[in-house]
Structures are given as C-alpha cells and as structure tokens.
Amino acid sequence: MTDHAALLAGCARGDAAALRALFEAEGPRMTGVARRLLRRPDLADEAVQDAFVAIWQKAATYDPARGAALGWIYAILRNRALNMLRNRAREDLTAPEDLDAVREADPVEGAYERLDASSRLRACLAALDPLKRRCVLMAYVLGFTHGEIAGRLAAPLGTVKTWVRRGLAALRECMT
C-alpha cells in the first residue's frame, strides 16, 4: 500500500525519490483520469506532467488534518485537466484518428460498474434516479458542462441543471 501522505512529506523536504515514487504509483491512473476528461492522450500527458510539477511545488501545503493525501493529489490533477478543458473547444479534443484512445463505448457506465460492489458511493449512485445518476457521472467522469449534457441527452438546459443539482444533493445526503 502506497503511503501517499509520507510521499508528499518527502516531496516537501525536497526528496526527488518521493516524487518519483508517486509518479510510479499514481501516474498511470492519473493518466487514465486525464484521458477520460480530455480524450486526447497528448493533452492527458500534459495535464499529468503539469500536475506533478504542481504537486512538487505545493507539497508543503498539504495538511493531513484537512483530507486524504490521495484526494489532494487527484484534486490537483482534476483542476489542471478541467482548466485545460475549459480553455479549449470540445471539438479540438477528439480528432477522428484518436478515436481508439476513447477505448470504452461508455466510459460513464464503465466507471460506475467498476466501483467496488461494497462501495457506499456505488450504493448511493444506484439509489439515484437513472437520469440524475447519468448527469452526475457525465459531469464528474467526463468533465461535461451542463450544456454538453443537455446536448447529449437531448434535454432542456434548465432541466439538466435541476437534475444535476438534485442528483448531487441526494448523493450528498445518502453519503453523510
């Protein structure tokens, strides 16, 4: 089991081996997350590299009292990827020749299905109305905006915003 907090502490002390170990342990999965958000492997790689530079620089600000190290690490990655996403048009992001980078037919369902059978999150997502669940997952896993979700589901924007808000609130209540 990787001790992420210990590795962050190592980074804060300037220990390059600690950042390397973090890269070995989490780099591939972080790349997977970045690919789900950004589609293009080259952009995903850029986001992951940016994230590791940020992790190195901010490691000293990680405070274990405020949350898990792994969550802190993925928050940095997600922030970077979402920033890149919001700064580019969605069309830039999937060139036809890159389609095989989008391996799964339905990455949203895939993410949900891969949650552990005993997972609380899974149970709470299962308890959601399917449309609300789909909206929440499209947003979190794929980084879709309200507008993009509305387009995909052929639903009015206002309706999607309501589904999302209610889905998020129901999930929050189920899990607290």
Next chain:
Amino acid sequence: MTRELRDLADEYVVGLLDPAEAAAVEARLAAEPELARAVEAARARFLELDLTAEPAAPGDGAWSRIERRLAERPAAEVVPLRRRTAPWRGIAAAAMAASVLLAAALGWQLSRPEPLMIAVLIDETGEPRVLVEAFADDTTRVTPLGDLAVPEGRTMELWTKLPDPEARPISLGLLTEVAARTVTGPDLPAPRPGQLFEITFEQEGGSPTGGPTGPILGKGFAKPPR
C-alpha cells in the same frame, strides 16, 4: 452550513462551474473554512470514481520532462517554518558549475554579485530603518540606516515571509550588533518580489517560538533592483 454552500462546493468539485466561478470559489477557500470543509467532503465523496480509471502508461519520457521542469524552478513556493525545501540538487549544481566554467573561459572577473531583491524596512512612523539585500545564495546583507537603538537585553532577528496566504515567517538569523552584516539563512527558494522582510527585537538568543514574538523594528516588501 447552508445548502447553497454545499451545492456550490459539489458543483465546484464535479467541475460544473465556469472558469470565473471556479476561480471565485478557489479565492474563498483560504478565508472560509466552512466552504473548504464542504469542498473536502465533496472531493472525498467522489474520489473512488477517479480510482476506477483504466491506468494508461504516461507518454514516453514523461518523467524526464517533469524532472527538467523542476530543475528550472525553485522547489517549492511555500516553505512552512522548520521545513526545508532543497533545490533540485544534481541538476542545479551542474548548471551552476557550467556557468562558473563559462565565466572563467570568457575571462570575466567574478565580481560581487548583485542582490536579487532589495527591501527597505520602514518603522511605524514611516522612517526607513534598515536596508535588506537578498542574494540568490541564501545570504542576506543587512545595513542599518541612521541611528538605531536596540533595547536592553534584546537582540535583532531578521525574518522573511513568502507572498503566499499559507506562508509563515522564517528566521534568517540574528543580528547581534548595529552594523552592516551578511547573514546566511536556511535553504530557501530564490527571493522574489513581494517577499516580506522584517526585523523584530527578540530576547537574547532569538525567538524561542520559531516565530516573531517581539516588537517590530521595521518591515518592507522586496522589489528587484533595476
């Protein structure tokens, strides 16, 4: 905690806020612990979904690209008191050795280096009291200006603080007499604009707490000389 705060935190974490709204939330986090807690809770709630991502090999040479970028900049932007962040050792040392060799080869005199940053420490009446010159090698030259009286039983201690909301003051050393002196501080990133320098009067031997405790002689923010 209000429902609006929780909704906002959820939308922020899930990525549904537009860039301006997201930046606004980020700016509030340091000052609003309730919002920060809601954001932390939302992150923890959704983290498992990230952990389901199919791992993919980071591109060829990804690690060397990361290493190169880190060698180009200071190791950390925030250095909490008592924790050190060393520059990226091997590569920085090699770069320095290379530039020394180049200078020698060109027959340059290695003259006294210029300070990277200068701060004029002003007291509460607006009088300049001390000139601080901060160099790239973690030394700082401190020059008292005009008359300066140190209270009985006290010693001057020089502090610096990086321009970051999370940063805390770091001691650069004690000044035991009223005379121009160079102090060597701990390993820190290169001094930069907006960095705070301050001298306080502490008990003999310096502050026992690791942070400034005594009255402030003067303080000022660093600027680069032109």
